[in-house]
Amino acid sequence: MKIHEYQAKELFSKYNVPTLSGGVADSVEQVDKIAADLGLPVAVKAQIHAGGRGKGGGVKLAKTAEEVTQVAGEILGMTLVTKQTGPEGRLVRKVLVEKGVAIKKELYLSIIPDRETATIAIVLSQDGGMDIEEVAASTPERIIKVYVNPLTGIQGFHLRQAMFGLELEKELMKPFGKVLGGLYKLFVDYDCSMVEINPLIITEDNEIIALDAKMDIDSNAVYRHPDVQEMHDPFEDDPSEAEAAKFNLNYIKLDGNVGNMVNGAGLAMATMDIIKQAGANPANFLDVGGGASADQVENGFRIILSDPNVKGILINIFGGILRCDVLASGVVQAAKKVELSVPVVVRMEGTNVEEGRRILAESGLNLINAADLADAASKVAEIVA
Numbered sequence: 001m002k003i004h005e006y007q008a009k010e011l012f013s014k015y016n017v018p019t020l021s022g023g024v025a026d027s028v029e030q031v032d033k034i035a036a037d038l039g040l041p042v043a044v045k046a047q048i049h050a051g052g053r054g055k056g057g058g059v060k061l062a063k064t065a066e067e068v069t070q071v072a073g074e075i076l077g078m079t080l081v082t083k084q085t086g087p088e089g090r091l092v093r094k095v096l097v098e099k100g101v102a103i104k105k106e107l108y109l110s111i112i113p114d115r116e117t118a119t120i121a122i123v124l125s126q127d128g129g130m131d132i133e134e135v136a137a138s139t140p141e142r143i144i145k146v147y148v149n150p151l152t153g154i155q156g157f158h159l160r161q162a163m164f165g166l167e168l169e170k171e172l173m174k175p176f177g178k179v180l181g182g183l184y185k186l187f188v189d190y191d192c193s194m195v196e197i198n199p200l201i202i203t204e205d206n207e208i209i210a211l212d213a214k215m216d217i218d219s220n221a222v223y224r225h226p227d228v229q230e231m232h233d234p235f236e237d238d239p240s241e242a243e244a245a246k247f248n249l250n251y252i253k254l255d256g257n258v259g260n261m262v263n264g265a266g267l268a269m270a271t272m273d274i275i276k277q278a279g280a281n282p283a284n285f286l287d288v289g290g291g292a293s294a295d296q297v298e299n300g301f302r303i304i305l306s307d308p309n310v311k312g313i314l315i316n317i318f319g320g321i322l323r324c325d326v327l328a329s330g331v332v333q334a335a336k337k338v339e340l341s342v343p344v345v346v347r348m349e350g351t352n353v354e355e356g357r358r359i360l361a362e363s364g365l366n367l368i369n370a371a372d373l374a375d376a377a378s379k380v381a382e383i384v385a
Contacts, residue, residue, distance in 0.1 A: 001217045002049040006096045007231045008213035011190065015182035017197075018209045022098035031072035032065070034097040040064065041100035044071045048090040049236040051198075051214070052082030054130050058092065061100060086255070093235060101209065106199035107166060108132050109180070111187045119147040120187070122180070124162055128199035154184045175208045190228065191221035240284075240303050247299040249288055256281025257384045259304035259313040259342075261297065263288050263322070271316045271373070278377035280384050283310050294330035301338045312343050312383040314376055319350025328356035332363045343368060343383050347376035 009019040023034040024047070035042045046058030053059050058080045062068040072095065081089035108128035114121035124144040127135045135142050144165035148154050159177045168176055179200070187195045196214040203209060217228055234242070244251030250265065254272075258280045262268035265287045272282040284304060288296045304310055317327055331346065347370040348356050360367045370376035 001219050001222050001228065001232065002236070003215050003217070003228065003231045004047045004049070004094070004096075004233065005045065005213050006047060006094075008195075008215040009210065011186060011215065012183075012210055012213055015186040017179050017182045017186070018207065019213070020098040020101060020209060020211070022096055024094055024096055025072070026076070026094050028069060028072040028076060031076075031095060031097055032069055035062065035065070035068040038097065038099045040068070042068060043098045043100055044068070044075055045096045045098065046075050046078070046080050046092040047094040047096055048080055048085070048092060049233070050080075050082050050084035050090060052084055052130075053080065056080050056082040056085075058082075063100075090236070101201070101211075102204040103199075103201045103211075104204050104206075105202040106211075107202070108135075108198050109183070109200045110194065110196035110198070111184060111192070112194050114147065117147055118150075120150050120184070122146040122148065122158070122162060122184070124166055126166055128201075132198055148184070150188070153188075154181060169206075171206060172202065172208060179208055179210070190215070190225060191218045192216060193218050240306055243306075244286070244299075244303050247296065249286060249296065249300060249303065251287075251300075251303055252285040253307065254282050254284050255309070256283040257309045257311045258380050259283050259286075259307070259310040261286050261288055261300045261304065261313065261315045261317075263317050267316060267318060271314065271377075274373055274377045275314065275381065278374075278381035280377070280381035283307055294333045297327075297330050298334035298337050301334050301340065305338065305341065310342060312345065312380045314380045315344060315346045315348075316373060316376060317346075317348050317350075319348060319353060319356070323351045324348045324356030325352040325359060328359035331367065332359060332365065335363070335365050335367065340366060342366075343380075345370050345376050345380045345383070347371075347373055 006024045012019055025031045025034055041063040043061050046053050060071045062071045075092055075095055078092050079089040080092050106128035108125040110123045112121050125142050127142050146158050146161045148158055163173045194216040197210045199211050201209050201211045222228055238253050240253050241251050258275050260271055260282055262271050268285050268287045275282050286300055288300050343366045345368045346360055357369045360369055370379055
């Protein structure tokens with residue numbers, strides 16, 4: 001679960017990670033009032049769950065009262081398009097107004113789990129700011145990584161490794177150590193999958209401040225954090241993903257044209273891979289669970305078909321918990337209810353598979369049996385080509 005920058009900064013303050021004075025507003029009048037209280041200049045920052053806001057015009061500096069009003073009017077209500085939002089963009093409903101500060105240097109700092117090493121990775125760079133992706137791509141040696149064993153936690157030598165890697169001045173080492181230590185504790189305490197500060201700035205007064213804040217909390221652990229649950233912004237949810245959640249379906253929208261319905265997350269990932277290998281692109285990830293009922297299949301169809309880019313659907317089911325003949329009957333029943341408008345390729349394996357294939361073949365619907373997964377991917381790729 002993602003939260004907004006201003007919400008992440010509220011949590012930062014609990015862990016002694018310095019941030020700038022500011023306030024949240026959803027109207028130009030509120031922005032004007034906050035700016036007057038803070039004093040000029042101020043930064044007005046769009047609050048959406050996506051990076052790249054600055055390049056998209058969602059973060060602007062205002063040096064006069066007139067500029068504050070103008071900038072607030074431009075950002076509030078705009079559809080902000082960044083690399084992370086996709087071409088459809090996100091509507092800006094709130095902005096964070098922060099006191100302006102003189103910046104001497106911008107750094108990058110994030111903490112993420114590293115599956116390859118089974119550690120928590122602290123990622124740093126002297127080249128923070130809007131172009132950090134280009135830094136990582138063109139000069140990867142400028143990216144520093146410090147690996148922390150989660151069983152022992154962050155130690156002094158981890159802090160020193162980070163400080164020396166950033167070539168910090170001696171007087172900045174102690175405050176930086178407090179920031180990194182606090183951020184690591186926040187990451188662990190809140191079951192985060194990512195915490196990022198870009199940029200982490202050094203001011204002209206040699207203060208270290210989190211100018212930005214991003215947090216992503218493991219959705220499976222949100223129940224342990226009531227304060228985070230209250231931070232959920234339904235306007236930032238993808239409508240299809242929110243609808244799928246109502247029916248206990250695990251759905252993630254992608255940008256391809258092949259809809260997928262699979263029972264099992266691992267099998268779903270493999271299905272998407274083989275679709276790519278066949279020359280097509282998956283339109284979604286959809287795991288209907290081990291015991292996919294007719295209702296779940298029907299709801300899955302509805303959600304997949306709500307994406308206008310879908311030209312064909314691939315159903316990939318292993319009939320272990322659920323018999324293939326029962327699944328096939330459910331697919332036929334669901335397909336009739338939703339009035340399928342695109343071809344559906346079905347690959348089934350498991351108990352009563354031959355009976356399941358017979359039911360599909362005799363349904364009179366546009367349901368195509370596949371011999372195996374490779375055959376299924378090839379057939380659906382041909383359909384959407």
